[in-house]
Amino acid sequence: MNRDWIATAATLSSALPYLQRYDGAVVVIKLGGHAMGSDEAMEGFARDVVLMRQVGVNPVIVHGGGPMINEMLGRLGVGTTFANGKRVTDGTTAEVVEMVLGGRVNARIVQAIQGQGGRAVGLSGKDAGLVSCRPVAADLGYVGAPSEVDVSVLRTLFAADMIPVIAPIGGGAGGETFNVNGDTFAGAVAQALGADRLLLLTDVAGVKDRAGDVVTELTAEKVRAMTADGTILGGMIPKTETALEALEGGVRAVVILDGRVPNAVLLELFTDHGAGSLIRG
Numbered sequence: 001m002n003r004d005w006i007a008t009a010a011t012l013s014s015a016l017p018y019l020q021r022y023d024g025a026v027v028v029i030k031l032g033g034h035a036m037g038s039d040e041a042m043e044g045f046a047r048d049v050v051l052m053r054q055v056g057v058n059p060v061i062v063h064g065g066g067p068m069i070n071e072m073l074g075r076l077g078v079g080t081t082f083a084n085g086k087r088v089t090d091g092t093t094a095e096v097v098e099m100v101l102g103g104r105v106n107a108r109i110v111q112a113i114q115g116q117g118g119r120a121v122g123l124s125g126k127d128a129g130l131v132s133c134r135p136v137a138a139d140l141g142y143v144g145a146p147s148e149v150d151v152s153v154l155r156t157l158f159a160a161d162m163i164p165v166i167a168p169i170g171g172g173a174g175g176e177t178f179n180v181n182g183d184t185f186a187g188a189v190a191q192a193l194g195a196d197r198l199l200l201l202t203d204v205a206g207v208k209d210r211a212g213d214v215v216t217e218l219t220a221e222k223v224r225a226m227t228a229d230g231t232i233l234g235g236m237i238p239k240t241e242t243a244l245e246a247l248e249g250g251v252r253a254v255v256i257l258d259g260r261v262p263n264a265v266l267l268e269l270f271t272d273h274g275a276g277s278l279i280r281g
């Protein structure tokens with residue numbers, strides 16, 4: 001018999017303990033804007049998500065789209081600035097963020113999942129009261145911090161065998177639209193669901209040490225030390241902060257990994273090898 005087929009059968013067989021472990025599990029996956037590559041890469045991601053659903057996992061996709069927002073603001077001639085990794089968001093910017101994230105970016109992921117035979121539903125934090133927000137700080141405008149999360153709509157979608165794809169936008173008490181950092185949003189949803197895993201998909205292999213090597217297993221204590229000594233910087237800060245909060249809030253483990261690697265999610269969940277940096281309390 002062809003060796004490839006034998007290897008495929010062996011791979012499926014070796015995945016059995018993992019398939020059993022994750023049967024019925026809730027896995028929140030944050031797909032960062034930098035991890036959303038070519039149509040081919042998106043197809044691969046969608047295929048992995050549909051496979052997860054097929055084997056009994058409840059995946060929830062939360063996406064970013066910072067680069068796509070930048071592109072649209074540029075086309076419209078609207079300038080943009082960041083403070084501590086968060087986009088300063090005035091009324092016009094909030095409108096564009098909602099159009100881009102809740103529009104094209106969300107639809108692209110929904111379409112990709114449907115293309116692989118899954119049933120995806122696109123929504124934002126404003127739908128069915130999913131994520132309510134309060135302003136983070138007066139000088140950041142409409143940047144929101146999740147203040148209340150009602151996951152009942154997600155449980156309804158799980159029961160109907162549907163995959164939620166969520167844009168990180170929340171509603172305010174006065175009907176405002178808030179722009180939420182995608183990592184923060186995914187962490188809040190994962191906590192409210194008591195998720196088994198939160199996977200943060202980005203464009204680096206994981207959390208790197210001073211020598212530039214990926215640290216495959218991290219504790220909260222180690223993350224705090226690496227932040228204090230400046231090893232963790234920039235866009236990695238909201239990710240590790242989200243990870244620590246999520247662990248305190250009852251999420252079992254958080255993994256920061258490279259979403260551009262083929263089958264990144266399957267590698268992490270269903271093999272011995274794992275991928276990226278696993279952070280546990």
Ligand SMILES: Nc1ncnc2c1ncn2[C@@H]1O[C@H](COP(=O)(O)OP(=O)(O)O)[C@@H](O)[C@H]1O
Pocket residue numbers: 032033034035064066201202203204206207208209231232233234235236237
């Ligand atoms: N210790 C570290 N390990 C890995 N990446 C780090 C570290 N410190 C800072 N970074 C930066 O964080 C970036 C990831 O954050 P970001 O670009 O915001 O991702 P995304 O758009 O996927 O949310 C990496 O590309 C890297 O430049």
Ligand SMILES: CC(=O)N[C@@H](CCC(=O)OP(=O)(O)O)C(=O)O
Pocket residue numbers: 031032033034063064065066067069085086087097143144168179180181182183
């Ligand atoms: C408040 C804030 O900064 N919101 C982000 C939301 C998108 C995001 O988080 O996108 P990535 O995951 O691709 O970085 C923004 O406006 O860019």
